[in-house]
Amino acid sequence: MEIMETSKAKTISKPKKTSVTSKSEPSEAEIRDKAKEIYHQRVARGEHGTPLDDWLKAEKLLKRAKEK
DSSP states (O other): OOOOOOOOOOOOOOOOOOOOOOSSSOOHHHHHHHHHHHHHHHHHHTOOOOOHHHHHHHHHHHHHHHOO
């Protein structure tokens, strides 16, 4: 009977997910509030759009503001 040597498996730890956002990343609540503001302004001007458009615009504006 032949005995085979087993090698020790190296364990690789996965990076832990953190809930901390960087300074340039706005929180979901900040984006939501800004999107509501954009929505109300858009409706008051009689412009068409979607909630997704408002969200993406809010996210972009807040990211740009936090980078400065």
